[in-house]
Each structure stands twice: as C-alpha cells, then as structure tokens.
Amino acid sequence: MADFNDQFLASAFAEFRGEVEPHVKPAGTAAAHDTVHRRHRVRMITATALAALAVAAPVAAYAAVTGDPHGPPPAVTGDAPSDLPSATSSDPASLEPSVAPAVAGSAAPDGRISKADLSNATLNIPAWPKGFDEICPTGKVKFSGGKAGDRGLAALQGDPVYVDVDHDGALETVILISCSPQGSDYQVVALDRDTTGKIVTLGKVVGSAGNTGKEGSDIMTIWAIKAGDNGQVRVDVGEFRPCCEMAQASQHQWREYGWNGSRFTQTGGPAEFGPNPKVTDLVITADRLIMTKQSDGSWAGTLRVNIHNAAKVATPGKVWFGLSIDAGWQSQPGTDCPLNHDSPQNCTLPGIGAGADRSLTIRLTAPAGSLSTNSSLYAHAVDANGLVYPDRKEFGGVVANVQVVQG
C-alpha cells in the first residue's frame, strides 16, 4: 500500500507540475535588477537623510540660541528628505530592504529593541519549565528595571542580540531571561515589533528544562547568547541546575538555533553534552569499626576509610568527608581527618588525582553507654565556597555504611 501510495502520488505530482507550469509568469530578471537598484537607492537616500537629521537638530538648537535660522556652517548637502518614499508608497516592493540591517522605510518593521526599552517593557513571556512554572511570571509581564514577577524573580540577563531570525530583511531582538526561585531557570526569547511598533514575541528560541529535567543531559543552564550567521541564534548552554548548596558544574557548549517558520529548532552545534570534568566519580569504602570498651566505660576504636577517585580527571576541588555518628563521639588528635562538631561531623581533605585513593585512619572515642550499631560516611568534591559538585553515581558511591561492633 505504501508503494502504491508513493507511485500514485508521484504520478499525481508530476501531472500537477505539468498542469501548473504554463501558469507561472516570471516577473523576470530585469524586474529583479530594477528592484535591487531601487532598494539600494532608498538605502543611500535614507542614510543621507539620517545624516541630515543628525545635523538638523544642532542647527535648530543653534537657531534657537542665536536667532540665525541657517545654523552654523557647514551646511548639509545631498538629497532632501522629501525624496524618501512615504510609508504609503504604492509599491511595497520598493521599500523592502534586501539585506540586514533594516533601514527606515522597510516593509518589515524594525525589531531592534534596546536593553533600556526592554527593561521597562511589557513582554509576552512563554511558559517556564515544570517545577517553578507557577511562580515564574508568564504571559503578559511588565518589567521594571529589568526585573519582573514576585520579588523580581524574573530578570533580563546581559544585553540583547539582534538577528534577522525570520529572514524578513529586518532584525529581531533576542534576549536571555532567567527566573530564580530556587536555582535558576532560563529561556531565550525572540522579540519583534509589529507594524504599529508594539513589541511582540516571535517565540522561545530555547529554554532550560527546569528542576524536573535530567541533569547531565538536558539543558539546565543558559549562560549567554550571541548572534550567529544567516539568522541563527547562538546559545551557550550547560547541563546542571545548581541549587541549594550545589556547585555550578555546567560546561559551556555553544548550540545554534534557527526559526523554521513556526518555531525555533536546533540547527547547529552539538546535540549532547560530553564528559564533564566537574562530575566526580568517588567511591567510598570502610572496614568494620570495632569499638573496645575502656576502663572508664567509654569506647575507643579506629575507623579506616578509603576514598577512591574513579574518574579520569582529578577532583574539581577539595574533598569533603563526613561521618554521621551520635553526639559525643569525637576524633582524637593526630588523626588524618580532625572532625569538627557539625552534623554530620566532617573535615575537608585535599583533592584526589585521577584514579588515585585517599586512605584515612580516624581514631574515635564514644561516651560510656550503649553504642550505635551503624554509621554513615559521605564524600563529595567541593568548590572554594564549600558547594558540592555532582557525582556520576549521585548518592550511590559517595555514601557508605559502616558497621559498628563491640570488640
């Protein structure tokens, strides 16, 4: 049936082509040359007129101050602004610019919007990703000072870039917007002006996946945007969405997006994130902890722990080691890892090289009484501020239980 459909349609389209072709009446290459020349002339006149306007303002000011309506020399030369085609020209083709940037008189509205204008505009913001979509402002959103929404959760990031995304000969505005309720979500939005000058949203170029996305593979962070070639938007994306004591482990990866007439799709750059050197692969193991009763009824023992870096790169920062035990337990002086009294008790060790191990011997004492029979161990790489880098196995390899036995 598929083959039949294919042959049937191929024949139908061939017939269609033959029937329609005689009705095509090309305007001709002379008309194309004429259009291009006319547009070139419009651009030249417009540029001259804009230059004239730039000088006319000081002339007016000079006249107001001196009473001399001729203004200071030198006078502006060139075509008068009255040579410009009016907006109601009977031939719209003559007003259509052939190349960006757009010029005055373009049939397609100039979609360039300054950062200053955007910062205090009402923008139609596409939906935010699941997770904080009810908190982050969407739909018609009034920005003030570059921020919007409850407590200014949504904010314009960086400067807009200007790209002719829909190839209509006029530039559109592309801006990066963040919303940061707990961690940050991002979206890159293309904006334009309609024929009345009102700012309209063309569409979302790309957005982060939000806190229900999959870290390590989905786009979770958007760092920056740039104008690409031929109407493309370049977006610097990353694969982690740091929140709540987590370090920013995202890589920088430039991807390109283009408008296909109805939406933006990825047109260039990698589709996947490669190995990330900031994602650790730590494995923690420990022997049984044997606690021996002392003459005063307290307990003493030695915990031997090994932290193995199974990654092909060194840990991105120092290694934080934690031991979850009952209050009153203490590490003894001279141990490899003097524990503080936070919960869990912890210490920070130097980073571990690729494939290397760090073995710890921790002498512990516990107060008299009954002993816990179990304890948990943790290990994470941390940045300079103590924020935790993600691990390949999430919690699988960075937590271990140690059995406590009476010796």
Added chain:
Amino acid sequence: MVTLLDGGSLGSLSDNGPPRDVVFEDFYAAHFRPLSIQLFAYTGDMATAQDMVQEAFCRALARWKRVAAMDDPAAWVRRVAWNLATSRWRRTRVAAQFARRQREEHVAAPSPDRVALAQALSTLPAQQRRAVILHYLADLPIGDIARQEGVAEGTVKSWLHRGRIALAAQLTDKENYRG
C-alpha cells in the same frame, strides 16, 4: 556532487565542487518556475507564490557574488522563498498585495478542477504539506528536507508517511467519486 534541489539543472555547474561563473539570468530561468510551483502548491495562490519567489531571487541578486559561490545556491534561494512563505513577511504584505492586485491584471491561475491535488494539500497540516511538496515537487532527499526544516530525519519520515496516507485517501476518493 552539487545537488540541484528544484528538479532542474544548471549546465554551468560542475559536479566536483562549488559552481563557478553562475549567471544570475540562467539561474533564475532554471529555478523560478519549479520554486513557484512548489509555493503555489503550499499557499494555493499563484500570485503570492510568484511574489515570494521573485523576492527570494531579489535577495539573492543583492548578494549574488556570495550566493553564486555557495555549494548550492538553489538551496539558498529555496530556503529564503520557503521562509518567506511561512514568515511574518508574507503576512505584512498581504494587505499591500491585495491593494496592488486591484490595480494589476490578475495573474491567471490553474482552475480548481485541474488542481485537485492543491485542494487536497490544503487540508494537510503545514509541516506535512511542506514535507510532501519538498519530496514530490522539489525532489529533495529526506536529509535535505530535514535540514531545511531543522528537524530530525525521522520526523520528516513521519510527516511524509502521514501526509502520503491522507493525500492518497483524498485523491482516491475523488477519483472514485468522478469515476
């Protein structure tokens, strides 16, 4: 291999590299009609289709040296024409075109009876319609359609599959009805 995407060919193009010395007039003559037919199939309006194709060629002419040096200038013009067909440019020009057509001699269009296919196409979702037209009228391979549309090849196959079934069903019904 230079792929000429409109089903036509340019004698001056080499198969072993980018085209050299492509004359705009020859290029226009080879590609204007096939492109107009594609966009007529998409829009159902011959005057609009020709207007968009002419505009695409004007944009090519304005930067002809650069376009002519491309591996596939026809693909560039086709993409611009299709972008115009789906872009806001078309919508902003509708009113102006309407006014102009009141003054100009109306462009003769194929009668509806002879273009049952165009009617059937108009019932397809836009993406399926584009995929079917690019496949059957522009003779584009799946990969080139995917590149133009900015989607995966599997997506194009899916559009084509659905479009084929819907079109064939409609056209077969019509044949049966007539027969």
